[in-house]
Amino acid sequence: xxxxxxxxxxxxxxxxxxxxxxxxxxxxxxxxxxxxxxxxxxxxxxxxxxxxxxxxxxxxxxxxxxxxxxxxxxxxxxxxxxxxxxxxxxxxxxxxxxxxxxxxxxxxxxxxxxxxxxxxxxxxxxxxxxxxxxxxxxxxxxxxxxxxxxxxxxxxxxxxxxxxxxxxxxxxxxxxxxxxxxxxxxxxxxxxxxxxxxxxxxxxxxxxxxxxxxxxxxxxxxxxxxxxxxxxxxxxxxxxxxxxxxxxxxxxxxxxxxxxxxxxxxxxxxxxxxxxxxxxxxxxxxxxxxxxxxxxxxxxxxxxxxxxxxxxxxxxxxxxxxxxxxxxxxxxxxxxxxxxxxxxxxxxxxxxxxxxxxxxxxxxxxxxxxxxxxxxx
Numbered sequence: 001x002x003x004x005x006x007x008x009x010x011x012x013x014x015x016x017x018x019x020x021x022x023x024x025x026x027x028x029x030x031x032x033x034x035x036x037x038x039x040x041x042x043x044x045x046x047x048x049x050x051x052x053x054x055x056x057x058x059x060x061x062x063x064x065x066x067x068x069x070x071x072x073x074x075x076x077x078x079x080x081x082x083x084x085x086x087x088x089x090x091x092x093x094x095x096x097x098x099x100x101x102x103x104x105x106x107x108x109x110x111x112x113x114x115x116x117x118x119x120x121x122x123x124x125x126x127x128x129x130x131x132x133x134x135x136x137x138x139x140x141x142x143x144x145x146x147x148x149x150x151x152x153x154x155x156x157x158x159x160x161x162x163x164x165x166x167x168x169x170x171x172x173x174x175x176x177x178x179x180x181x182x183x184x185x186x187x188x189x190x191x192x193x194x195x196x197x198x199x200x201x202x203x204x205x206x207x208x209x210x211x212x213x214x215x216x217x218x219x220x221x222x223x224x225x226x227x228x229x230x231x232x233x234x235x236x237x238x239x240x241x242x243x244x245x246x247x248x249x250x251x252x253x254x255x256x257x258x259x260x261x262x263x264x265x266x267x268x269x270x271x272x273x274x275x276x277x278x279x280x281x282x283x284x285x286x287x288x289x290x291x292x293x294x295x296x297x298x299x300x301x302x303x304x305x306x307x308x309x310x311x312x313x314x315x316x317x318x319x320x321x322x323x324x325x326x327x328x329x330x331x332x333x334x335x336x337x338x339x340x341x342x343x344x345x346x347x348x349x350x351x352x353x354x355x356x357x358x359x360x361x362x363x364x365x366x367x368x369x370x371x372x373x374x375x376x377x
Contacts, residue, residue, distance in 0.1 A: 023269045028079040029301055032271045033283065034071070036099065037062055037088040042115055043152035044140060045221045046181045048211040049088050062275045065095045067293065069102055071273065074297030076106040082133070083108040088275070091118035097126050109133040115140075117156050119163030128170040135167060139178045142190035149183045168198060180206040180231065181221040188231065206231060207328050207348065209336040212284060225351040229358065245326055246359040260308060261331050261341065263324065267304040281307045284332030285341065318344045327352040 023030050039058055040050040051058045063071070075083070083103060090096055091114060103110055112127075116137040127135070137160070140150040147157040167174045176195040180188060188204065195202035206228040208221070223231070232238055262282070264270075272283040273292065279300045281288040288307050290300035318324050329348035335341040 024265070027268055027301075027305065029075065029271050030079055030269050031082040031084075032075055032080050032273065033084040033086060034068075034273045035086055035088065035275045036068075036090045036093050036096070037275050039092050040087060040089040040115070041092065041117060041153070042089070042140075042156060044150055044179075045152070045183060046150075046179055046208050048209070051088070053089070053092055058275075062093075063277050063293075065098060067277060068095075068099050071277065071292055071297060072099075072103055072106055072108075074292070075271075076108070078298055078301060081107075081109055082111070084111045084113065086113035089118065090114055091123065097123070100126070100132075101130065104130045111136065113138070114163075115156075115160065116163035116167075117159040119166055121166060124163075124166040124170050124172075127167075127172055131172055133173065135172055135174045137164060137167075137174065137176055139176055139191045139194070141184045142187040142194060146184050146187050150181065164198075175201045175203075177202065178204040179208065180204050180223060180228075181208070182223065183221065185223065185227070185231070189234075192235075204231075207351070209284070209333055209345075212286065212336065222347070225347055225354055228351055229354045232355070233358075242355055243359055246356055246361050259319065261310040262308065263319070264330060264332075266332075267308045271301065271304075282332040282335075284336050313342050323352055323356065326355075 038049040038051045039053050039055055040047070041053045043050055085100070085103070090112065093099065100110070110132040111134040112132050113136050139160070141147045141157065144157040148154050164174070178184070178188070178191050192202050206223045232242060266282045272280040274280060277292045278286065278289045279292050279297065280286060281304055290303060292300060318329055321327070327348050329344040331341040333345050333348065334343045337345040
């Protein structure tokens with residue numbers, strides 16, 4: 001007679017919470033992003049990685065299939081569990097399904113970012129046979145006209161709708177999102193309704209930054225902080241989330257007083273790999289990284305500990321601000337915004353100040369200094 005053993009159940013949230021402390025203490029690279037290509041079938045006005053789909057020079061520079069496999073082997077051995085495959089447009093890779101199948105066999109919980117236009121019946125069937133952890137499709141409008149203005153391409157809206165329906169028909173885990181710019185801001189209510197009518201979650205962001213290959217460049221289509229706040233007000237669910245954040249009794253929950261230049265989990269539990277095999281400490285700062293074509297992942301990850309020890313200079317008021325967790329300004333965003341990772345970003349500081357004021361939050365002297373002085377205003 002064999003003895004049976006009851007296995008207790010635990011929610012996904014409880015599991016990840018229990019894992020968190022051990023992951024941080026051990027610097028386990030448990031979550032990562034792998035960009036498969038910078039090429040895209042669209043040419044969106046706001047995008048930071050949209051090389052032409054037929055760019056042969058870019059394609060030749062991309063990791064080969066065997067190189068991707070080797071990198072997947074390395075990150076799996078190092079402890080990666082959650083892996084995001086993104087681009088550019090991932091479905092432009094002719095070997096995408098081969099890469100996807102290999103990653104599934106390695107045991108990753110895979111999330112896919114796509115614009116949805118390339119989801120054919122064949123692609124949808126393949127995903128249904130081995131479902132991913134999540135699929136996220138970005139909407140750029142709620143009409144053909146808006147899509148054309150944002151993406152610079154005709155006929156894509158109908159292809160995206162068809163792709164979404166194929167995913168829904170196969171009951172795959174899908175969420176919709178949008179990047180809001182001047183050209184599609186009027187379509188935001190319709191995009192939200194489109195998602196909710198199909199039982200899908202929907203989120204958006206108006207917080208754009210310059211292209212990763214042009215730090216300090218102009219973001220001409222970005223909404224003003226004032227306009228972004230009005231979008232917040234018009235969304236009851238989002239407004240309630242912000243209210244909870246900015247009215248928390250324990251103000252310490254809004255801040256991270258780490259002396260490190262980086263107050264996120266970069267180099268602690270998260271990593272980013274670009275299409276050419278560069279392991280980046282931060283996706284916004286290409287200079288801080290190692291070439292995985294030359295250095296094994298485990299060794300490159302070990303070297304990242306030195307980046308975590310980079311200290312914020314005394315002039316960086318963000319590290320002393322009681323609202324730095326609630327603010328999107330960070331070293332990576334600052335690098336893209338001005339080319340100087342030690343500064344803050346004026347857009348995020350202004351938006352955070354407006355949100356705090358909207359909820360009657362009295363700013364401390366540290367907060368006033370960070371939200372004004374550090375942005376150079």
